Every structure is written in structure tokens, then in C-alpha cells.
Amino acid sequence: MQDKPTNFPAAQPGGAPLKSITEVLLERRATNSFTDEEVPDEYLQAILKFGAQAPSGYNLQPWRFVVVRGEENRKRLQQAAFNQPKVGQAPVVIIAVGMKEEWKQTADEIFREGAERGAGNPATVEQYKQGALQFLSGFDPALWVNRHTMIAVTTMMLVAEAYGFDTAPMEGFDAVAVRREFGIPEEGEVVALLAVGRAKEPDKAYPGRFPLERIVSSESYGEAWKEK
Ligand SMILES: Cc1cc2nc3c(=O)[nH]c(=O)nc-3n(C[C@H](O)[C@H](O)[C@H](O)COP(=O)(O)O)c2cc1C
Numbered sequence: 494m495q496d497k498p499t500n501f502p503a504a505q506p507g508g509a510p511l512k513s514i515t516e517v518l519l520e521r522r523a524t525n526s527f528t529d530e531e532v533p534d535e536y537l538q539a540i541l542k543f544g545a546q547a548p549s550g551y552n553l554q555p556w557r558f559v560v561v562r563g564e565e566n567r568k569r570l571q572q573a574a575f576n577q578p579k580v581g582q583a584p585v586v587i588i589a590v591g592m593k594e595e596w597k598q599t600a601d602e603i604f605r606e607g608a609e610r611g612a613g614n615p616a617t618v619e620q621y622k623q624g625a626l627q628f629l630s631g632f633d634p635a636l637w638v639n640r641h642t643m644i645a646v647t648t649m650m651l652v653a654e655a656y657g658f659d660t661a662p663m664e665g666f667d668a669v670a671v672r673r674e675f676g677i678p679e680e681g682e683v684v685a686l687l688a689v690g691r692a693k694e695p696d697k698a699y700p701g702r703f704p705l706e707r708i709v710s711s712e713s714y715g716e717a718w719k720e721k
Pocket residue numbers: 521522523524577662663664665666685700
């Protein structure tokens with residue numbers, strides 16, 4: 494594994510400052526059509542590296558990503574994504590995959606290294622691993638990898654927005670076709686696609702969100718939460 498990455502671009506391409514967290518969260522819209530303007534490599538690297546900093550249960554990092562940039566490949570991916578035009582248009586589409594089994598092999602390395610870095614006790618690594626194996630055996634593997642992989646995808650989406658790019662998260666794809674076309678192993682759960690690039694048209698209108706009173710409870714489910 495590696496240390497915290499450094500040397501990220503400090504500004505948007507062209508020099509505008511990075512967007513603030515408020516701008517990132519309020520200006521992001523799911524983008525429907527993209528220009529063919531490239532995402533410069535250093536920005537794509539930054540988006541991926543920040544995404545890889547996402548948290549996961551036991552730090553098992555079950556996510557894997559296939560970065561699709563080749564025109565032919567994007568067209569193939571578009572076919573597997575119910576022909577959504579944005580998949581073929583965007584210069585970059587990231588296929589986010591959650592590996593349902595691989596973590597059982599990598600857990601040792603992760604726990605040992607975590608302990609060496611001071612984030613655990615080297616003497617109890619084996620015990621910790623057995624505890625994790627037992628605890629996680631109670632979860633539906635597809636659900637478990639989805640939970641973690643989407644945090645990384647969300648992180649990438651917000652980082653891309655901070656750098657001034659536009660994104661489109663997608664669940665509209667045939668997972669079997671995506672797996673087959675892009676050589677993804679059988680145990681790989683195709684969790685989402687994330688298109689990154691530049692919007693061709695002005696953002697669509699803000700579609701609205703539930704007020705907090707509808708989605709937040711106080712202390713116990715259904716107990717009124719008052720938005721201040
Ligand atoms: C996990 C996920 C999957 C989505 N899948 C698709 C999709 O396949 N096609 C699409 O056009 N939009 C898709 N969207 C975009 C949503 O429709 C959009 O985020 C939602 O309408 C809210 O709009 P906003 O993101 O601009 O606020 C998806 C969004 C998320 C978070």
C-alpha cells in the first residue's frame with residue numbers, strides 16, 4: 494500500500510481556485526451531455542487518488558475501477574449502458590466495481606500494514622482478521638461492496654466538481670454486459686458508472702430535495718425534526 498498521496502493540482506485547469514465545499518455540493522448536477530474536451534491526466538489522477546482515500550469497513554477497500562477513455566471502448570460501454578449517449582460522449586467513464594471475494598485474500602496485508610503504521614495492534618492482527626471474517630460473513634456480499642464502493646464513487650464525483658468538471662453517476666447499465674465487455678471477473682459487482690468531462694449544455698434545473706422534516710427524525714424514527 495502507499496502513503497497519503499501528495500502533489501495534487503491546487504487549482505482548476507485554467508487557474509480558477511478550487512470550488513469550496515458549499516459550491517461543490519450545491520452546484521453539482523447530474524450532467525446529461527458532454528463535450529469531447531479531455532480531462533487532463535493530472536486531474537484524472539487526482540480524482541482517482543482522492544477517491545481511493547474513501548473509508549471502508551475494516552479498511553478493506555473492496556472497490557476497483559476501470560477507467561474507460563478509448564473512443565471504441567466508450568461506445569461499447571454505451572451499448573452496455575442502455576445506449577445512454579453521455580457514456581459515449583464523455584471523455585472519461587469510470588466503471589466502479591466491488592469485489593465480493595478478493596478482500597478475504599487482501600485482509601492480511603491490510604491489517605498488518607495498518608498495525609505497522611500504528612493503526613492497530615500487531616500482536617492481535619490474526620484475531621482481528623478472524624473477527625472480521627466472521628462478522629462480514631453475515632452480510633450480503635453485493636450489498637456490502639455497494640456500500641463501500643459508492644463512497645469512493647461519491648468522493649470522485651465531488652472532487653471532479655471541485656476541479657470544475659461535470660459528472661454523471663449512472664446505474665443504468667446491464668451489469669452482465671459490462672462485466673463481459675471489460676474483462677471484469679465473475680466476483681466483481683458492477684456498482685456504478687461515473688462519467689467525467691465538460692457539460693455541453695447549461696446545467697439542467699435543480700430538481701429539488703425533500704426538506705429535512707421529511708427525512709430526518711429526532712432520537713427515534715418518525716419523531717419530528719425541526720429544521721432551523
Ligand atoms: C447512483 C446513481 C445512479 C444514477 N443513474 C443514472 C442513470 O443511469 N442515468 C441518468 O441519466 N441519471 C442517473 N442518475 C442521476 C440522477 O437522476 C440525478 O442524480 C438525480 O435526478 C438528481 O439530480 P442532480 O444529481 O442533478 O441533483 C443517477 C444518480 C445516482 C446517484
